[in-house]
Amino acid sequence: MSLDRLIEGIIKTKNPTVAGLDAKLEYIPEFIKEKNFAEYSYTLEGAAASMLEFNKGLIDALCDIVPAIKPQCAYYELLGWQGMKTLAETIEYAHSKGMYVITDGKRNDIGSTMEAYASGHLGKIMVGDKEVAPFDGDALTVNGYLGTDTIAPLLDVCNKYDKGIFVLVKTSNPSSGELQDKLLKEEDTTIYHHMGTMCSQWGESLQGKYGYTGIGAVVGATYPKQLTELRAAFPKIFFLVPGYGAQGAGGQDIAGAFDDKGLGAIVNASRSIMCAYKKNNYDEKDFAEAARAEAIRMRDDITQYLPKF
Amino acid sequence: MSLDRLIEGIIKTKNPTVAGLDAKLEYIPEFIKEKNFAEYSYTLEGAAASMLEFNKGLIDALCDIVPAIKPQCAYYELLGWQGMKTLAETIEYAHSKGMYVITDGKRNDIGSTMEAYASGHLGKIMVGDKEVAPFDGDALTVNGYLGTDTIAPLLDVCNKYDKGIFVLVKTSNPSSGELQDKLLKEEDTTIYHHMGTMCSQWGESLQGKYGYTGIGAVVGATYPKQLTELRAAFPKIFFLVPGYGAQGAGGQDIAGAFDDKGLGAIVNASRSIMCAYKKNNYDEKDFAEAARAEAIRMRDDITQYLPKF
Numbered sequence: 001m002s003l004d005r006l007i008e009g010i011i012k013t014k015n016p017t018v019a020g021l022d023a024k025l026e027y028i029p030e031f032i033k034e035k036n037f038a039e040y041s042y043t044l045e046g047a048a049a050s051m052l053e054f055n056k057g058l059i060d061a062l063c064d065i066v067p068a069i070k071p072q073c074a075y076y077e078l079l080g081w082q083g084m085k086t087l088a089e090t091i092e093y094a095h096s097k098g099m100y101v102i103t104d105g106k107r108n109d110i111g112s113t114m115e116a117y118a119s120g121h122l123g124k125i126m127v128g129d130k131e132v133a134p135f136d137g138d139a140l141t142v143n144g145y146l147g148t149d150t151i152a153p154l155l156d157v158c159n160k161y162d163k164g165i166f167v168l169v170k171t172s173n174p175s176s177g178e179l180q181d182k183l184l185k186e187e188d189t190t191i192y193h194h195m196g197t198m199c200s201q202w203g204e205s206l207q208g209k210y211g212y213t214g215i216g217a218v219v220g221a222t223y224p225k226q227l228t229e230l231r232a233a234f235p236k237i238f239f240l241v242p243g244y245g246a247q248g249a250g251g252q253d254i255a256g257a258f259d260d261k262g263l264g265a266i267v268n269a270s271r272s273i274m275c276a277y278k279k280n281n282y283d284e285k286d287f288a289e290a291a292r293a294e295a296i297r298m299r300d301d302i303t304q305y306l307p308k309f
Numbered sequence: 310m311s312l313d314r315l316i317e318g319i320i321k322t323k324n325p326t327v328a329g330l331d332a333k334l335e336y337i338p339e340f341i342k343e344k345n346f347a348e349y350s351y352t353l354e355g356a357a358a359s360m361l362e363f364n365k366g367l368i369d370a371l372c373d374i375v376p377a378i379k380p381q382c383a384y385y386e387l388l389g390w391q392g393m394k395t396l397a398e399t400i401e402y403a404h405s406k407g408m409y410v411i412t413d414g415k416r417n418d419i420g421s422t423m424e425a426y427a428s429g430h431l432g433k434i435m436v437g438d439k440e441v442a443p444f445d446g447d448a449l450t451v452n453g454y455l456g457t458d459t460i461a462p463l464l465d466v467c468n469k470y471d472k473g474i475f476v477l478v479k480t481s482n483p484s485s486g487e488l489q490d491k492l493l494k495e496e497d498t499t500i501y502h503h504m505g506t507m508c509s510q511w512g513e514s515l516q517g518k519y520g521y522t523g524i525g526a527v528v529g530a531t532y533p534k535q536l537t538e539l540r541a542a543f544p545k546i547f548f549l550v551p552g553y554g555a556q557g558a559g560g561q562d563i564a565g566a567f568d569d570k571g572l573g574a575i576v577n578a579s580r581s582i583m584c585a586y587k588k589n590n591y592d593e594k595d596f597a598e599a600a601r602a603e604a605i606r607m608r609d610d611i612t613q614y615l616p617k618f
Contacts, residue, residue, distance in 0.1 A: 022422070025436070042437030074418055074425035078434060080443035081397050084390035106417050108452055109383060110482035110551075113331070116383035125387060127334070128351030134389035143417055145454045145477060147484030168454060173419035175456030178507070179500070185492040191500070198487070247419075 001158035002208030003216055003238050005138065006100045007263060009067030011309060015299045016258070018102060018240075019062050019291075020270025021055050021090060022072035027274050028054045029284035048082035051075075054287070055090045058274065061288035063097035066295050068138075070240075070268050073105040088135050095136070102240065103137030106168060111149045114142075118157035139164040141218055141240065144195055151202045151215070159206075164214045167202075169195045169230065172220025172243030192226065196234050203236065210263060212238040219257065221249035221267060228256030231264065239265040244298070245272030251301035262306035269298055310467035311517030312525055312547050314447065315409045316572060318376030320618060324608045325567070327411060327549075328371050328600075329579025330364050330399060331381035336583050337363045338593035357391035360384075363596070364399045367583065370597035372406035375604050377447075379549075379577050382414040397444050404445070411549065412446030415477060420458045423451075427466035448473040450527055450549070453504055460511045460524070468515075473523045476511075478504045478539065481529025481552030501535065505543050512545065519572060521547040528566065530558035530576060537565030540573065548574040553607065554581030560610035571615035578607055 010016045025033070025047055033050045040046030059069065069090075076087040091101045107117040119125050121140045124133045144150055144167045154165050170180055170192040180192040187194055196217060203213030213236050219227050221243035231239070239257050243249045244267050257265035272279075276294035277287040319325045334342070334356055342359045349355030368378065378399070385396040400410045416426040428434050430449045433442045453459055453476045463474050479489055479501040489501040496503055505526060512522030522545050528536050530552035540548070548566050552558045553576050566574035581588075585603035586596040 024425070025434075037437055042439040044436060044441055044443060047436045072418075072422055072425075074416070074422045074429065077393075078425040078429035078443060080429070080441075081390050081393035083429075083443070084386075084393040088390050106452075107383070108415050108417075108477075109381075110480065110556075113381055113383045116333070116381075116387040120383065120387035120389070120392075125334075127353060127356045128346055130351040132353055132389075134353060134387060134392070143415075143452050143454055145452055145488060146480050146482055147487030147489070149482040149484040171419065171455050173455055173458040175458040178456030179454060179504070180456070182496070182500075182503070183494040185494040185497070187491070188494070191488070191491075194491070195488070242419075 001155060001162065001164065001206050001214035003139065003164040003212055003214055004208040004210060005162065006068060006164065006266065007210045007212065009100050010263070010266060013065055013067045014303070014309065015066055016266050017066060017295070017298055017302060018068040018070045018266050018268045019058065019066050019273050019295060020070045020072060020268050021058060022075040022270045023051050023054050023274055024075065029277070029287050031285060044080045044082040048079045048086040051079065051083065052086040052089055056093055057288045058291050059094050059097055059099065061292040062295055063099050065292070065299070068100040068102055068266065069094050070102040070104050072270070073103065091136055101137045102139045102141065102166065103135065104141045106141050106143050108143035108146055108150050110146065111153050114150055115153040118154045122163040123157040123161055139166060141166045141168065143168045144198060148202070158214055164216060166216040166218050166240040167195065167199045169199065169217040170219045170223055170226045172222045172247055176220065193233065196230055196237065199237055200234050212236055212264065216240055218242065221254050222247055224253040224256055227254065231256055235259070241265050241267045245269040251305055254302060255305035258306050260307065262309040267302055310464060310471065310473065310515050310523035312448065312473040312521055312523055313517040313519060314471065315377060315473065315575065316519045316521065318409050319572070319575060322374055322376045323612070323618065324375055325575050326375060326604070326608055326611060327377040327379045327575050327577045328367065328375050328582050328604060329379045329381060329577050330367060331384040331579045332360050332363050332583055333384065338586070338596050340594060353389045353391040357388045357395040360388065360392065361395040361398055365402055366597045367600050368403050368406055368408065370601040371604055372408055374601070374608070377409040377411055377575065378403050379411040379413050381579070382412065400445055410446045411448045411450065411475065412444065413450045415450050415452050417452035417455055417459050419455065420462050423459055424462040427463045431472040432466040432470055448475060450475045450477065452477045453507060457511070467523055473525060475525040475527050475549040476504065476508045478508065478526040479528045479532055479535045481531045481556055485529065502542065505539050505546065508546055509543050521545055521573065525549055527551065530563050531556055533562040533565055536563065540565055544568070550574050550576045554578040560614055563611060564614035567615050569616065571618040576611055
């Protein structure tokens with residue numbers, strides 16, 4: 001169990017970024033929706049088929065320069081089971097193009113239930129005498145509020161199939177501090193820092209070959225100070241960094257997330273890539289070209305502050 | 310937005326319990342699986358069809374005596390998008406039988422993403438000129454680690470469609486104390502208690518007619534002391550209480566979750582109801598009868614400690 005396959009993708013593309021594929025219907029170009037609604041009429045099937053076509057176009061445009069995608073489960077569930085079918089098909093398509101997939105589900109539950117999430121999203125299950133991979137992501141984001149029970153059952157699945165996880169530590173949203181920044185009495189540290197300590201302990205025996213364990217952490221780009229603090233405190237925890245672009249953070253804010261080799265983090269952008277065609281006045285038919293241009297701009301914005309690798 | 314519809318179901322059936330529908334494949338009677346695998350062969354379709362048939366049998370057996378079901382998302386995701394189709398169909402079937410549905414997803418994310426979860430699981434979305442309810446649950450469990458951002462976007466959807474939510478406060482699993490029991494320095498209280506305070510604030514303006522707000526809390530039956538503490542501290546928060554039965558708690562452990570009218574909580578049991586036919590040596594064809602007998606036993610075990618309502 002490690003995040004090594006992800007890190008290798010980053011090194012190969014010289015790009016520590018991940019494209020969030022979380023399309024709301026309004027993000028999808030009209031010509032795609034028109035075509036699919038003509039075929040399926042105004043149904044969740046039609047919406048989900050539009051999302052899949054949009055995702056495939058984005059993956060085609062990004063797969064040689066961006067190492068990973070991060071589908072956000074919420075936007076697939078928003079389109080019902082038909083959307084979840086698009087999630088499975090998007091993951092399969094990204095794999096066929098050599099991309100790593102971080103399924104952003106922020107799942108959490110008691111042990112036996114976490115096992116089901118792990119097997120469903122990262123592992124395989126036996127159906128009669130057939131082995132099937134229900135969603136087959138490469139890593140899953142999880143919430144650690146329930147403690148070790150949330151994490152332990154994932155380790156078996158991750159070990160068996162060489163998958164990884166990212167635990168929420170300091171999230172990118174404006175109200176993340178309400179709970180996460182509170183000071184713990186005995187530990188005299190913040191909750192988010194303590195969650196980092198827990199991640200560190202959970203990952204101890206799962207060392208990968210680049211110095212990072214198989215248990216990463218989600219740390220928001222919108223909190224540069226905490227990013228730097230956590231990077232220094234937890235040198236073996238790889239960071240998934242949301243909040244770049246539409247949420248407000250730029251390349252300079254994120255530099256503290258990386259180690260002195262320029263590794264240690266992957267930065268996500270969703271809307272700014274998916275909707276680049278809108279922002280930069282492309283013809284909507286050129287959405288993929290616009291996404292590629294934005295992904296390159298983002299890569300360069302971030303890597304300019306980092307040592308070459 | 311309230312939990313009044315749930316409370317009315319409890320009063321009508323005189324039963325403050327909810328049946329967790331979380332079937333692993335091994336819980337489903339062989340004759341159901343054989344039939345569906347014969348039709349679909351060893352596929353996720355066949356597994357998901359088996360789960361749906363099992364769920365329908367359970368719902369038929371329980372709908373006049375148990376007010377609600379609680380499908381655990383993990384076990385539906387475990388069967389891929391085909392499982393999520395079974396989730397949607399199970400919810401629809403439970404509604405047709407007059408039951409309330411608590412979708413146990415423990416979802417959590419930043420504001421815009423939570424909006425997608427809320428609309429997908431509790432609300433409706435526009436697809437072209439058609440309004441569609443993707444999953445249509447009545448309440449959703451959520452994790453509050455991200456703060457108000459996690460909750461605020463749910464309120465609009467819940468208000469519009471009269472739905473409710475349950476926030477994780479003190480969970481039933483053995484390691485729940487690792488983080489949740491930690492003392493906060495400034496507040497001089499535990500994290501779980503502080504989460505209760507946050508729920509209380511979030512629910513303030515959402516008062517229902519039975520004295521409870523639309524924002525409930527998940528508090529594990531396995532921690533009777535904390536249940537009693539939280540009941541006393543938060544008289545307006547309705548509790549969803551997992552951990553009865555297979556996780557070890559009995560009727561007496563749970564009495565502290567209720568108010569002096571016998572309301573204020575709903576107790577979940579999953580495995581003990583679904584697998585009652587195994588435990589009590591029923592013929593597997595009589596799984597529904599066994600589930601009904603166990604649901605009645607559970608109801609009586611819990612209500613013997615409560616005032617009549």
